[in-house]
Structure formats: structure tokens, C-alpha cells
Amino acid sequence: MISELFSVTVLIGILASGIRLATPYLYASIGETFGQRSGVLNLGVEGQMLLGAFAAFFVALTTGNLWFGVLAAMIVGALMGLLMAFVTVNLHAQQGISGIGFYLFGLGMSDLLFQKLMGTVETVKGFPPLKIPFLSNIPGVGEIFFNQNILVYGAYLLVPAAWFVLNKTTLGLKIRSVGENPDAADSLGVSVARVRYFTIILGGVLSGIAGASLSIALLNVFQQNMTSGLGFIAVALVYFGGWRPWGVLGGALLFSMVNSLQLWIQVLGIPIPSDIAVMMPYVLTILVLVATVSRVRAPTALTRPFERED
């Protein structure tokens, strides 16, 4: 039975779904990377994803337009981000605790809206695979990389884009300095509050898209608590990736590949208890996090509210 895993078709299948499954992690983790590089830990990613997933699904279902769904998810994420920014930047809330609050809010709110507005589980026809001309015809590689839906491509394009913004623009310089030494940034006329508002709202928008990628591109349903911890994994991946977009990509791929492998193990009926299989990616995350701890230093001002001394 195990040998079935090693047939070419199955391997291609595992890799292709691994690439696809990394999508929500990438959106959410890259968003979280921006937040953390500016010194804000947002543990509410999961809640933002749930609300984004619901908004996208509901709007897509009612309007019949998937892009309206994505837009709705972005708006909902932005509003959640705005609220989070107000609480952390203006009210100096303890970030870990307020993040958990936002998670619980998103969890409850998305379920409430689901019950009130829909009641039953429905499905939509999500984003279809978009074959890239020529490239998708390459045997194997084409199937794995170039026969995915548009949100998947978007997630991977986000990685170099995030790297570029963080490292090659004045905005990125501001973000990095605010996360390391907000006092220094402030003394040079950089508005710490404005930078953090920007990164937190951007994080919310990307978390919203992460949710949408689940509900209208990968799974094409909405269910209560459908993210089931995925948003927290996304936060862990930021640490794993050393606060760098390429590192985050590596972490997301490792995690989703293992996840894909365990899914295929179940599909093929290989006799490993499914609970054990489902645990694999999580156990791996813990092991890898422990192994890589303190490899890279966290932004110095992470979780530290900024207040001018007077």
C-alpha cells in the first residue's frame, strides 16, 4: 500500500495540492510579517480569516461574482485591522490578549452571521484552475505549478512583492525601524502610529483574502470554525520564517506539503490512524519551531506599545 505513494501520479498530486494548500498560509503569514516587523503581534489572524471566509462566501453566493467576494473579504479584514490598530496603537492594549479577543470575536461573529444569513451549508463554484499557456504543458511541473487558480498564483507573487517593499522602499525602511527602535524612528519624524496602522490594516486585508482563498477557491464551502487553527499556524510560520518573506514561504511550503501528504495517505487508505495523520503537520511545526528557536532575533520592539516619554 505504502508503495502507492511513490507512483509518479500520486507524487505529482501530493506536490500540486501542497502548492495549493500553502495559499491561505501565505496570505495570512505575509500579512502578519508586516505587522510583526513593525512591532505588532496580531494573534487575531484566525478571527480575521473566519470573517473574511464568511464574507467572501456569502457575497459570492448572493452576487454570483467571486471577485466581489474577494473584495468583501478584504473590506472586512481591513475593518478588523482598523479596530485592532486602534486598540493596540491608541489604547496600548496588551497585544497577545487583545489578539485572542479578536480571534474569539471573529469565531463567534462568523458563526452568528452564518446561522442568521444562511443556516445551512451550501457550496459555490469557486475560482477555476487557470492554466498558464505553454508552462502548464510541461509534464509534471505544469500540473504542479501552472494549473492552479488565480488566488494561488497571487499568494506566491506576494512573497517577492513583500520582500521588495520591506527591503527596497522607504516604507519598508520605516516599517523595519519602527519594529526595532520606535524611539529612534520617532526622533526622525517617522510617525510610529501611522506606520503601525498601515501594517495592521494590511495584515487584516491579507488575512481576509486568506479566508476567501479557503471558502471560494480551495474548499468552496463555508462552515463554522472552518479555519480550525490555520490562522495560528500562520502566526507560527512568521517566527519559523525568521520574519522574512522567503523564510515564511519555506515554512508554508514545508507545512502544506506534509499536510498534503497526510491527506493523500488518507485518500489512499493507507492504514495509519487518521488522527495521527492529521496531527503530522502540527507535530512537525512544533518540532521545527523548537529546532529553529533563536536562529533569528525577533524585532526588538515586538509587542511593545510605543509611547513618547514626556
Next chain:
Amino acid sequence: MGAQDGAMTDSNKLPSGQTRIDSIEMRGITKRFPGVLASDHVDFDVKSGEVHALLGENGAGKSTLMKILYGMYHPDEGQIFLNGKPVSIASPTDAINHGIGMIHQHFMLVPTLTVAENVALGLPSSRGPLTDLDRVSKRIVELAGIYGLKIDPDAYVWQLSVGQQQRVEIIKALYRGAALLILDEPTAVLTPQEVDEFFVIMHQMVKDGYALIFISHKLHEVVEISNRVTVLRNGKKIGTRPTSETTKQDLANWMVGREVDFAPDRGNIQRGEVRLKLEQVSCGSDRGTPGLREVSLEIHSGEILGIAGVSGNGQRELAETIAGLRKTTGGHIYLEEKDVTNFAPGDLTERMLSYIPEERMRDGMIKDFTVAENMILREHHKMPFSASGFLKLKNISTHSEKLIAQFHVKTPSQETLAKNLSGGNIQKIVLAREISRNPRAIIAAQPTRGLDIGATEYVREQLLDQRKRGAAVMLISEDLDEILALSDRVAVIYEGKIMDILSRQNATRERLGLLMAGVQSGEKTPA
């Protein structure tokens, strides 16, 4: 020199291309904080081509005045004039736009960014949203060249020494077009060699027409570098004078408001038996490299042994090893002939060893405890402070009242949290706790670092009193003046080794300086 001379004659441009500031004048500046008049109708001015020193004890109002000039505070009363015209400076950005730069005592740098990134931060880029670090780097090299500041624009700030970081701060200010620099205690973090280099730069800048404000409480530096000096005390201006018409003694008296005794009377004390003895003691450091290498020394009753050395040569390890906070890797420590090697701090407390740690805020006390609680930290578990596990609050209170009075601790009450007191008063609490138990031996690590003149004077007197009482005192200090003023003998530590131990008579500045640099002197002096 030719280029700079040319710049002088070229109307009012500075070598950086910036227009000179002829004068800045602050008139009648008043700033109130709740319960404190931090600045009381203070006048202050500085002109192009001079260093004006601003001198005062901690809390005298120097920083408040300068933060007002730099737009960080807004004065309740008073006016600032730039080249004779009134200006309003509402924020640091305004100050920068007027050509005022400030080098903060705690550097405002982002360690994980490069020099060029730190300089470019917050400024518009010539490429719009994209950074233009290559152009910034070019300009940095240009500016650095004017004052011979060697700096690599691509180096990360965390890789730089403290002295180099300070140059980055200066370049940052020059890059932003500063013509006036406020230097807030710039020498506090520098080694003596770095101070000399820094003064060379300051001299050159003044010659070129910059206006410099030099904040300090180190008198010899003020006398050496400034053209004029203004002294503040308790928020009031005491006076302004040309530096050439004052002496260190005058300035000290002005600052403190009474006669200051620079060379306290040591008295003639007959030293007694050996109290503390180290025999070939070695230990590791936090970096895993050897911290101490076979250190041997003795301290007698009624003697102060000074430990001189450049920062980071094993002083911390020496103090911590004796205090039981660091394990030895070899050798023996004897306290009154008893082998106490690797004893726990509690056991050393029982044997009447006292320790005044270098990092008083971290190792010397608990910031969020009250004054009274901090006073009894070392002996809180014993009579009369506790019995059968219960604290004797009344005894604790009486005890701390007594110490507060005896050691002149300025605190609203014994219930005040330690963190709300000034550095000098915090050190007095540590001293009170460590000294009042009449210890047999005392390790005092950098006991006056960061303290103002009054508190420094007090701490030194207390250490001399302990010597008179018969305690054995080890004084670890990076301040050679302090070592020379207090010590009976001086040991020089270099890379974890004791280079030599000199008697007071033989411990000249020159000899100590050579030993501190690791140069072995020709002949040994019997201790």
C-alpha cells in the same frame, strides 16, 4: 587645513554646504511639570564657532532646556530667537528644519539597519517610494570625509563600537543640515581615547563655524573643551562665564551650591590582617572565553584595593566571582582564612561580605519594591526583620527610617517604590543596606558610575569610613581619578589577568595607563 580655512572666509556657509547659525538665544524659558519647576526663567544662548557647555547635577534642568530647544517639550513661558528673530519650534522636525541637531545620550539608532539606512530613515528619497541608499552612502562618505570620521555606510549599526555609533549620530545630524548640535552627555559612554578623538572633531567643527552645546557633568571635560559655560541648579540658571575665567573648583561649587571636597581626607590608617584573599582564581565569561586568568590578590582590614582597567577586561567577572554569582573554574577564594570558593551568595552574606553591584538597577535592588523593602533585602529572613516566617513590619519600618536619615536618602517616604528615585538616591539605598551591617569585606563595583558630584562625593566618603572602621574594600572603577583618590594599593586588570599591583606612591597615571593597555612594566613593586 586649507579647505577649512577657505570655508571660514566663504561668507556664512559651513563645510557641509549648510548655512551657518549665527546665534540661538533662549530667553526666560520656564517649564513646569506636575510638582516641579524644571526650568525657571532660564536664559541661554550659543553662537556660531563656540562650544557652550551646559553644566549641572542630575535633575538640574539641563535636559529639559535642551528638549525645549529641540522641540520635544513646549515651554510654558519664554521665547527662542534664531539669528535675532523669534521662532517657534514645535517638534523635532521643526528643529531639524531650522538647522538644529541633537545627539541624544542614548543613541537613536536602529541596530539591525545599516548606517546608510539609519541616515536615510524618515527622509524623502530621490527615487520616490524606492530607497536611494547608494546616493545616501555617497553623501555619507563625503560628510564623513570632512571630519575624518571613518565610517562604512554599509556596516550594520550593531557591528559598530559605541564611538563609531556616535559618529553615525553626528553624520545623521549633518546629513539633515544641522548647523547647531546639542550634544547630550556625549562622552558618558566613551573610553578616554574615544573622548580625545571626539574632542578633536568638536574643535574642528567649532573652527568651521558650527555652534555646539555640550551637556555634561564632568568638570575636566567642560574646562577642556568649552568656550563658555552655564551652570544650572534646581531649574535655575546660576550664571554664565567664559570658561577661561573659571576653575574646576568654582564650577563644582556652583553646581552643588556649597564647597565640594575633591580630595577627601584619607587619614592615616594602620592596615590589619588579610581579610580577603584570591589564589589563582579563574572563571569563564558570558561569551564563553576566559573571564579571569589565575588572579591572585589580598586585601587587608583597613585597606582599599583599587582595581583599575579599561571596561570589559574582567572587572565584572572578578566582582561576581567573589560575590558568589559566578562559578570559578580554578583557584581559591578565602574570606578571613575560610575557603569560601563557590559559596552561595547567602552563605557569603552570613560571613559578612557585602556587595555593591555594578548594575545597581538590575542587581542591586528590586525596582518595584519600596525603599523599606529594598533596605532589608539582604537580611530580611533574619531577626529583627522576621521571625518564624513572618515579617516584622514595625522593625523594618524603624530600621529603614533610621537608614533614610543616616544616609540622607531623598525619598517622599519609605513606602515609595525604588524606581521612582534618582540614581544617586538608589545608590544610597544600596550603600545603606550593604554598609549598615558592618561587613568584614566589601566589593564595590563602579560605585559612582552615572552619579552626580554630590552623590559621588558621598559614596566615596562612605567607602573611606568603612576603611577606617576596618573593613577590607575592593574598589572596582574605570575612573582613574576615583581609584587614585581612594586606593591604598592599585591592581591593574587586563584581559582577565592582574598585570601588577602598585602601591599608592608608585601608582602614577602614566604607569597605570601603560598597564591598562597591557604593557608590562619593567620592575615589580612590592605591595
